[in-house]
Amino acid sequence: xxxxxxxxxxxxxxxxxxxxxxxxxxxxxxxxxxxxxxxxxxxxxxxxxxxxxxxxxxxxxxxxxxxxxxxxxxxxxxxxxxxxxxxxxxxxxxxxxxxxxxxxxxxxxxxxxxxxxxxxxxxxxxxxxxxxxxxxxxxxxxxxxxxxxxxxxxxxxxxxxxxxxxxxxxxxxxxxxxxxxxxxxxxxxxxxxxxxxxxxxxxxxxxxxxxxxxxxxxxxxxxxxxxxxxxxxxxxxxxxxxxxxxxxxxxxxxxxxxxxxxxxxxxxxxxxxxxxxxxxxxxxxxxxxxxxxxxxxxxxxxxxxxxxxxxxxxxxxxxxxxxxxxxxxxxxxxxxxxxxxxxxxxxxxxxxxxx
Amino acid sequence: xxxxxxxxxxxxxxxxxxxxxxxxxxxxxxxxxxxxxxxxxxxxxxxxxxxxxxxxxxxxxxxxxxxxxxxxxxxxxxx
Numbered sequence: 001x002x003x004x005x006x007x008x009x010x011x012x013x014x015x016x017x018x019x020x021x022x023x024x025x026x027x028x029x030x031x032x033x034x035x036x037x038x039x040x041x042x043x044x045x046x047x048x049x050x051x052x053x054x055x056x057x058x059x060x061x062x063x064x065x066x067x068x069x070x071x072x073x074x075x076x077x078x079x080x081x082x083x084x085x086x087x088x089x090x091x092x093x094x095x096x097x098x099x100x101x102x103x104x105x106x107x108x109x110x111x112x113x114x115x116x117x118x119x120x121x122x123x124x125x126x127x128x129x130x131x132x133x134x135x136x137x138x139x140x141x142x143x144x145x146x147x148x149x150x151x152x153x154x155x156x157x158x159x160x161x162x163x164x165x166x167x168x169x170x171x172x173x174x175x176x177x178x179x180x181x182x183x184x185x186x187x188x189x190x191x192x193x194x195x196x197x198x199x200x201x202x203x204x205x206x207x208x209x210x211x212x213x214x215x216x217x218x219x220x221x222x223x224x225x226x227x228x229x230x231x232x233x234x235x236x237x238x239x240x241x242x243x244x245x246x247x248x249x250x251x252x253x254x255x256x257x258x259x260x261x262x263x264x265x266x267x268x269x270x271x272x273x274x275x276x277x278x279x280x281x282x283x284x285x286x287x288x289x290x291x292x293x294x295x296x297x298x299x300x301x302x303x304x305x306x307x308x309x310x311x312x313x314x315x316x317x318x319x320x321x322x323x324x325x326x327x328x329x330x331x332x333x334x335x336x337x338x339x340x341x342x343x344x345x346x347x348x349x350x351x352x353x354x355x
Numbered sequence: 356x357x358x359x360x361x362x363x364x365x366x367x368x369x370x371x372x373x374x375x376x377x378x379x380x381x382x383x384x385x386x387x388x389x390x391x392x393x394x395x396x397x398x399x400x401x402x403x404x405x406x407x408x409x410x411x412x413x414x415x416x417x418x419x420x421x422x423x424x425x426x427x428x429x430x431x432x433x434x
């Protein structure tokens with residue numbers, strides 16, 4: 001089974017495809033050359049969606065049925081001009097249910113009920129009572145993480161950097177901060193429920209209240225939908241990192257620890273993914289085939305993906321432009337021959353479902 | 356892409372704002388790439404009416420005539 005990776009960079013998205021056993025990869029295409037490609041996903045009906053951005057022309061959502069011919073959606077996420085907010089980047093596009101969601105910088109959540117053609121703001125979150133206290137982190141003020149309960153479309157979670165995790169139980173009408181047990185990063189003088197720097201979220205779709213969080217201050221887990229979080233650092237060499245992925249078949253978790261928020265490079269210059277086989281109770285380094293020393297590229301929050309095949313493929317790209325692939329749940333790795341611009345996001349698609 | 360590759364357009368309007376408005380009627384997805392949330396020209400886009408940079412005239416309110424040529428270019432500068 002071959003896999004297609006869409007590697008979004010600051011200068012376009014590189015489409016690379018594996019052979020049938022995922023041992024060799026070839027560059028197939030470069031799309032949106034010169035534009036940032038910041039997010040990618042595929043809907044149940046097979047339509048691909050990507051977020052593009054340009055320092056000159058601004059952000060947009062594009063869609064395609066074949067990764068070749070693209071069209072900009074009719075009306076993408078936009079803030080009402082009276083709010084004085086600025087849309088800088090699409091951080092995620094979630095197409096798993098009937099209603100699609102997209103997260104953006106400046107922090108905003110948007111929804112589409114017509115297959116991604118038109119989008120409107122989710123004001124229950126965007127105009128939250130705590131918004132006056134929202135402050136941007138180093139990566140901006142961005143709504144970048146999103147989970148939904150597959151069995152209850154009214155229950156969703158959204159993560160906003162330097163603000164925290166919010167949950168809705170009424171389809172997005174109201175949202176509550178869910179950060180109890182997480183170490184605060186920037187205390188707000190008026191509201192102790194915000195100031196928590198979530199970097200990534202993942203969960204078990206079959207037990208969606210079990211959620212893992214890579215935070216600015218460490219790795220956390222909740223078993224009650226975010227009401228309480230616990231630290232799960234056992235085996236990790238640092239508390240800082242961005243991506244967090246989960247293989248739905250084995251439940252294995254993958255992260256990429258980095259040396260502190262000040263340096264943001266792999267610890268000791270070793271390019272290593274850490275994996276947990278026990279729901280985050282313990283973490284172990286994976287480095288077979290990865291650069292063993294002198295590696296100082298970091299991995300951004302969207303730049304790791306799993307492919308959901310039975311023998312899980314794990315993929316990550318770095319700010320140095322290198323792409324690394326594993327076909328065996330992270331046990332061994334290969335590095336792609338070509339070096340890309342700074343990698344912003346990586347998404348994996350089963351090729352047979354594209355052709 | 357939002358104009359299907361078309362690069363030259365004939366549009367009407369008494370001001371540059373009206374000309375853009377009429378252009379966006381035909382190509383609505385183009386709007387967000389030219390104007391920001393406050394309906395201002397994006398920071399790194401330059402618009403010329405013939406040889407005049409509209410930043411130095413009346414901006415989007417600059418009057419235009421039927422036979423004027425408007426040019427939209429990206430300001431790629433610095434380093």
